Amino acid sequence: MDKFVRLDGLVVPIDRNNIDTDAIIPKQFLKSIKRSGFGPNAFDEWRYMDVGEPGQECTHRPKNPNFALNQPRYQGAQILLTRQNFGCGSSREHAPWALLDFGFRVIVAESFADIFFNNCFKNGILPIILPANEVGEMVRQVEATPGYKLTVDLPAQTVTRPDGRVLNFTIDPFRKECLLNGWDDIGLTLRHAEKIREFEARRRFEQPWLFA
Amino acid sequence: MMSKTLYDKLWESHVVHVEEDGTALLYIDRHLIHEVTSPQAFDGLRLAGRKAWRPSSIVSTPDHNTPTDHWDEGITDPISRQQVETLDANIGEFGALAYYPFKDPRQGIAHVVGPENGATLPGMTVVCGDSHTATHGAFACLAHGIGTSEVEHVLATQCLLQKKMKAMLVQVDGKLGKGVTAKDIILAVIGRIGTAGGTGYAIEFAGSTIRGLSMEGRMTVCNMAIEAGARVGFVAVDETTIDYLRGRPFAPKGELFDKAAAYWRTLKSDEGAQFDRVLHFNAAEIQPQVTWGTSPEMVMTINDNIPDPAKEKDAGKREGMERALQYMGLTPNAPIQSVKIDKVFIGSCTNGRIEDLREAAAVLKGRHIAANVKLAMVVPGSGLVKRQAEAEGLDKVFIAAGCEWREPGCSMCLAMNADRLEPGERCASTSNRNFEGRQGPGGRTHLLSPGMAAAAAIAGHFADVRDIM
Ligand code: SF4
Numbered sequence A: 001m002d003k004f005v006r007l008d009g010l011v012v013p014i015d016r017n018n019i020d021t022d023a024i025i026p027k028q029f030l031k032s033i034k035r036s037g038f039g040p041n042a043f044d045e046w047r048y049m050d051v052g053e054p055g056q057e058c059t060h061r062p063k064n065p066n067f068a069l070n071q072p073r074y075q076g077a078q079i080l081l082t083r084q085n086f087g088c089g090s091s092r093e094h095a096p097w098a099l100l101d102f103g104f105r106v107i108v109a110e111s112f113a114d115i116f117f118n119n120c121f122k123n124g125i126l127p128i129i130l131p132a133n134e135v136g137e138m139v140r141q142v143e144a145t146p147g148y149k150l151t152v153d154l155p156a157q158t159v160t161r162p163d164g165r166v167l168n169f170t171i172d173p174f175r176k177e178c179l180l181n182g183w184d185d186i187g188l189t190l191r192h193a194e195k196i197r198e199f200e201a202r203r204r205f206e207q208p209w210l211f212a
Numbered sequence B: 001m002m003s004k005t006l007y008d009k010l011w012e013s014h015v016v017h018v019e020e021d022g023t024a025l026l027y028i029d030r031h032l033i034h035e036v037t038s039p040q041a042f043d044g045l046r047l048a049g050r051k052a053w054r055p056s057s058i059v060s061t062p063d064h065n066t067p068t069d070h071w072d073e074g075i076t077d078p079i080s081r082q083q084v085e086t087l088d089a090n091i092g093e094f095g096a097l098a099y100y101p102f103k104d105p106r107q108g109i110a111h112v113v114g115p116e117n118g119a120t121l122p123g124m125t126v127v128c129g130d131s132h133t134a135t136h137g138a139f140a141c142l143a144h145g146i147g148t149s150e151v152e153h154v155l156a157t158q159c160l161l162q163k164k165m166k167a168m169l170v171q172v173d174g175k176l177g178k179g180v181t182a183k184d185i186i187l188a189v190i191g192r193i194g195t196a197g198g199t200g201y202a203i204e205f206a207g208s209t210i211r212g213l214s215m216e217g218r219m220t221v222c223n224m225a226i227e228a229g230a231r232v233g234f235v236a237v238d239e240t241t242i243d244y245l246r247g248r249p250f251a252p253k254g255e256l257f258d259k260a261a262a263y264w265r266t267l268k269s270d271e272g273a274q275f276d277r278v279l280h281f282n283a284a285e286i287q288p289q290v291t292w293g294t295s296p297e298m299v300m301t302i303n304d305n306i307p308d309p310a311k312e313k314d315a316g317k318r319e320g321m322e323r324a325l326q327y328m329g330l331t332p333n334a335p336i337q338s339v340k341i342d343k344v345f346i347g348s349c350t351n352g353r354i355e356d357l358r359e360a361a362a363v364l365k366g367r368h369i370a371a372n373v374k375l376a377m378v379v380p381g382s383g384l385v386k387r388q389a390e391a392e393g394l395d396k397v398f399i400a401a402g403c404e405w406r407e408p409g410c411s412m413c414l415a416m417n418a419d420r421l422e423p424g425e426r427c428a429s430t431s432n433r434n435f436e437g438r439q440g441p442g443g444r445t446h447l448l449s450p451g452m453a454a455a456a457a458i459a460g461h462f463a464d465v466r467d468i469m
Helices: A027-031 A094-102 A114-121 A134-145 A173-181 A186-191 A193-206 B006-012 B041-046 B078-094 B110-116 B131-137 B148-156 B180-192 B214-227 B239-245 B254-264 B314-328 B354-364 B383-391 B395-399 B450-459
Strands: A006-014 A079-082 A106-109 A126-129 A149-153 A156-161 A166-168 B015-018 B024-025 B031-032 B058-060 B125-128 B142-145 B159-162 B165-174 B201-206 B231-232 B279-282 B288-291 B300-302 B343-345 B375-378 B424-429 B444-447
Touching: A006 A106, A027 A094, A079 A134, A094 A114, A094 A173, A106 A149, A114 A126, A114 B148, A114 B254, A126 B041, A126 B300, A126 B314, A186 B148, A186 B159, A186 B288, A193 B015, A193 B024, B006 B142, B015 B288, B031 B148, B041 B078, B041 B148, B058 B078, B058 B110, B110 B131, B110 B214, B110 B383, B125 B148, B131 B142, B131 B214, B131 B231, B131 B239, B142 B165, B142 B231, B148 B159, B180 B214, B180 B279, B180 B288, B180 B300, B201 B214, B201 B354, B214 B231, B214 B239, B239 B254, B314 B424, B343 B354, B343 B450, B354 B383, B354 B395, B354 B450, B383 B395, B424 B450
Parallel strands: A006 A079, A079 A106, A106 A126, B031 B058, B031 B125, B125 B142, B165 B201, B165 B279, B201 B231, B343 B375, B343 B424, B424 B444
Antiparallel strands: A006 A149, A149 A156, A156 A166, B015 B024, B024 B159, B288 B300, B288 B444
16 A cells, blocks of 8 residues: 655545445446556546446547536646545445546545545545535635645644645544555554454354354 | 443454554454455455465355346356456355355345355354445344455454444334335435434444344345445344244254354343434334435435425535436426336345345235336345245246346346446336436436335336335
């Protein structure tokens, strides 16, 4: 996993509540057995005017000009700004894979769905929760200001707006540590292998039916 | 001693280690694996030169991609076939307690297969790379839907990294009206608390109505906890749970069963246990439900009119409603019963069990689907459900009514196989998600119970199942 420390990135808003993982990456693309290559199909049904198929070359497909991700001013965006309950629905990790492959490293929202939120950290994406009024204000600013960038500082846990206003966010210390170092959870967990084996042995003794 | 919730008990009995910030390593007893969310996880293991920590915790079956007809032709879509074959190979390499490959008599939707084989036992932690893993909570399990990185993590370490959630109690009491089912309960709950209402919570479903439900009904309720935003939902153990498990292949036998059952009976919230949020529902007030929008919280009762965004004061909500109505092709204030349907889907991990099929068949018996219904599919949740239904003659009822009787799988719940809606088509569906494009690009999904889906099939439009019972 890539480390995440600081980012000075262009922001694109998708001003909707309850964006589900079916919308982020439609099911036909889940047939891939790889982790990469989902970026061109991120938000496929909103981005393109035709129906996308896996394996298809996307550069010449008809694009929906009204969708933010297609607008010239937002090209190269690394920060996605959105509203409530982002990432709800299916647990598919293809959703953060698609967002990452598209180029997003930070998602700022009023709230996230649990599984999606969790999946972000496993892939080096930083999900940031900010209060609704701050998100609303930011959406207005982004729309009014071409080239709008935010500076995200993970060690300091701050987001800085172009006008200098600094917003603080919270993050679990353990997750922060993992992101800052690009640590892989499995390696970390296996430091406790002995404890896991002891727990398992006790469980096998107390509830043998679980080990049939 | 402090009173504990069922969640406290399930949590505490699985904690292996806790980090300073409260992140815990939870031991995982059962790992269900299907073809869509696992290939990248097995690849990760291989790349790191790791083995599966405890292959005997794994129960696996392909379900999302498998076709539901023409099984003699195999899986004709090459990409789907590759995914299913990749699962065959991965299980072959890493091992499992049980693997039910494509066409196996026990193959089916993972969340139907686990419980019916007794592979889901009370007090277990259960995970699957699938958000509807909450289904297994019906057995007082702590059952989490997980992402692919977590699938790999559980494969490699037999543990899941988790922070303890808050506890919510959804208490449903009283007698359900005729024709009102478990599906209506959970849709009514989602309608009240919203799709994010349960975010960060573990939901315990309790009360006399829940206790009165069969295991099938409890699974339907827990299945959709995720649609209320909760990653896990569960029900305490009672005699219904224990009776269901007796004699299932992976359930303990003889004395060991009795010993296990004695422990299982402790899996309930103590008197006076504290919850962070408590909601009460009166079963008698719950009416048959049907969704009108593109989120499960956009739900109404069958005798109501389609909501009018003009009456919504919150601007954000109003816009969401307008967008949903436009996508769904619906007119505000019209009775939902006037809305015609094109297709019917009876199946999925929410409502693809034997009881669901019985409920639909009872309505369809001696009747025929309406002329404007192009397709009514009945897709059993597993091979075992299919054969049980055939033994009871339900297949004949469905076929005589003009329905198609299919092979088991996820099918049109998410339309990864050939079963899907065409743009603009409207479907009465017993599945769990009505998101845009869920059942096919441009498709319009209305969620309801199996009885209500059958009633809609007969009428050709949404109808009140109570009128024809
Ligand atoms: S039936 Fe639908 S919800 Fe259930 S596991 Fe299959 S695709 Fe997912």
